[in-house]
Amino acid sequence: xxxxxxxxxxxxxxxxxxxxxxxxxxxxxxxxxxxxxxxxxxxxxxxxxxxxxxxxxxxxxxxxxxxxxxxxxxxxxxxxxxxxxxxxxxxxxxxxxxxxxxxxxxxxxxxxxxxxxxxxxxxxxxxxxxxxxxxxxxxxxxxxxxxxxxxxxxxxxxxxxxxxxxxxxxxxxxxxxxxxxx
Amino acid sequence: xxxxxxxxxxxxxxxxxxxxxxxxxxxxxxxxxxxxxxxxxxxxxxxxxxxxxxxxxxxxxxxxxxxxxxxxxxxxxxxxxxxxxxxxxxxxxxxxxxxxxxxxxxxxxxxxxxxxxxxxxxxxxxxxxxxxxxxxxxxxxxxxxxxxxxxxxxxxxxxxxxxxxxxxxxxxxxxxxxxxxxxxxxxxxxxxxxxxxxxxxxxxxxxxxxxxxxxxxxxxxxxxxxxxxxxxxxxxxxxxxxxxxxxxxxxxxxxxxxxxxxxx
Numbered sequence: 143x144x145x146x147x148x149x150x151x152x153x154x155x156x157x158x159x160x161x162x163x164x165x166x167x168x169x170x171x172x173x174x175x176x177x178x179x180x181x182x183x184x185x186x187x188x189x190x191x192x193x194x195x196x197x198x199x200x201x202x203x204x205x206x207x208x209x210x211x212x213x214x215x216x217x218x219x220x221x222x223x224x225x226x227x228x229x230x231x232x233x234x235x236x237x238x239x240x241x242x243x244x245x246x247x248x249x250x251x252x253x254x255x256x257x258x259x260x261x262x263x264x265x266x267x268x269x270x271x272x273x274x275x276x277x278x279x280x281x282x283x284x285x286x287x288x289x290x291x292x293x294x295x296x297x298x299x300x301x302x303x304x305x306x307x308x309x310x311x312x313x314x315x316x317x318x319x320x321x322x323x324x
Numbered sequence: 325x326x327x328x329x330x331x332x333x334x335x336x337x338x339x340x341x342x343x344x345x346x347x348x349x350x351x352x353x354x355x356x357x358x359x360x361x362x363x364x365x366x367x368x369x370x371x372x373x374x375x376x377x378x379x380x381x382x383x384x385x386x387x388x389x390x391x392x393x394x395x396x397x398x399x400x401x402x403x404x405x406x407x408x409x410x411x412x413x414x415x416x417x418x419x420x421x422x423x424x425x426x427x428x429x430x431x432x433x434x435x436x437x438x439x440x441x442x443x444x445x446x447x448x449x450x451x452x453x454x455x456x457x458x459x460x461x462x463x464x465x466x467x468x469x470x471x472x473x474x475x476x477x478x479x480x481x482x483x484x485x486x487x488x489x490x491x492x493x494x495x496x497x498x499x500x501x502x503x504x505x506x507x508x509x510x511x512x513x514x515x516x517x518x519x520x521x522x523x524x525x526x527x528x529x530x531x532x533x534x535x536x537x538x539x540x541x542x543x544x545x546x547x548x549x550x551x552x553x554x555x556x557x558x559x560x561x562x563x564x565x566x567x568x569x570x571x572x573x574x575x576x577x578x579x580x581x582x583x584x585x586x587x588x
Contacts, residue, residue: 156400156401158394158397158398158401161397165390165393165394169389169390170382170383170385171377171378171380173385174381174383174384175377177380178380178381184537184538186383186385187385187386188553190385190389191553192553194393195397198400199400208367209371213370213371213374213375214374216374217370217373219377220374220377224341227462228458228461262375262378263379263382266375266376266378266379267378267379270379281340282376284337284341285379286379286380288341289454290342290343290447291337291342292447292451294342296449296454297451306333306337309336309337310336310337313336313369313373314336316372316375317369320372
């Protein structure tokens with residue numbers, strides 16, 4: 143069992159020290175991600191508070207058998223931040239449909255290893271940097287702003303089919319790149 | 325190309341949340357049919373998508389946030405000792421609800437495919453007004469929350485008189501689910517390199533004030549500040565106070581309160 147999984151397990155016994163360790167280990171990346179989405183420090187802190195209180199109050203939502211903790215927490219934080227942006231819009235309903243209920247279902251490919259956070263960030267940035275600018279922009283609009291294919295096509299003034307290919311090929315390339323890097 | 329291959333092309337965008345409604349519904353119906361290969365591919369794609377979070381520029385939350393969280397967590401840990409109950413299994417009626425949702429989803433697929441062409445045209449038009457709508461939605465939600473806090477009978481209103489008689493009196497409304505709304509007019513600006521900071525004063529004897537948001541009034545001296553996700557419930561709070569603190573806020577007050585309002 144990983145260090146994170148052990149700490150989350152301790153949360154079930156209301157272990158405050160375990161919570162503090164989890165916060166210290168992950169708050170920087172969670173905050174950076176949320177801030178990138180909501181673009182305002184005070185709002186980002188509210189969302190991060192919400193995320194960690196949800197972890198504290200509902201630690202059993204995380205299932206260590208389904209994968210490591212950090213990606214799970216980042217997915218939770220991204221969904222919370224996008225929900226905050228969209229509130230009760232149509233797109234929020236779409237997000238809710240596929241967010242928390244499916245959160246535990248995230249398996250890790252064989253090539254996943256315990257890379258430290260800094261090294262993983264460098265890898266992901268390098269791989270995304272190898273994509274063309276429009277392709278990278280399309281993926282970022284989807285990930286950080288929660289836009290759909292059609293919305294991205296309209297925003298970039300590009301054909302819908304082109305945007306779909308960019309996103310799929312970009313993510314496949316990211317997957318292969320992460321596999322090759324380990 | 326097999327039917328499964330067609331769905332495979334959608335999986336990365338599905339994990340990213342970028343599929344339009346009709347494609348998403350179709351893929352979810354396929355997954356619900358029990359295709360294990362596609363389900364596995366979705367799980368892997370979700371992991372790849374989660375790695376995109378590392379593209380965010382490095383940033384660090386304030387110590388204030390950690391202090392606030394740890395205080396809330398310690399209070400809850402003390403309060404829950406000996407009172408925890410294990411959660412039960414998922415009840416039958418919930419599974420029935422899931423089955424009903426599945427049927428509705430399958431029906432939606434049929435309907436949405438018929439409307440696909442119209443939706444694509446509408447989506448393209450919607451993109452042009454997307455940014456404007458998002459801003460308006462944010463303003464509207466804030467105004468709605470404020471209005472609900474102000475009008476809901478569950479809200480408790482209390483005054484926050486100033487220590488200095490030259491200063492205006494503030495007013496606060498606390499709704500147990502929606503948060504606190506603090507309002508005032510003709511507020512002075514804090515001194516240079518300082519901000520105002522809100523504090524919750526817990527009822528428990530010996531407890532320290534809990535740091536909340538920092539803020540400034542607007543250029544006209546008007547203040548409308550909503551505090552969501554209050555870490556302490558209303559019944560556990562003695563008072564709300566406002567102090568002047570160095571920019572960035574403080575973990576504990578460094579000056580005397582300028583406004584104080586008794587909650588209960």
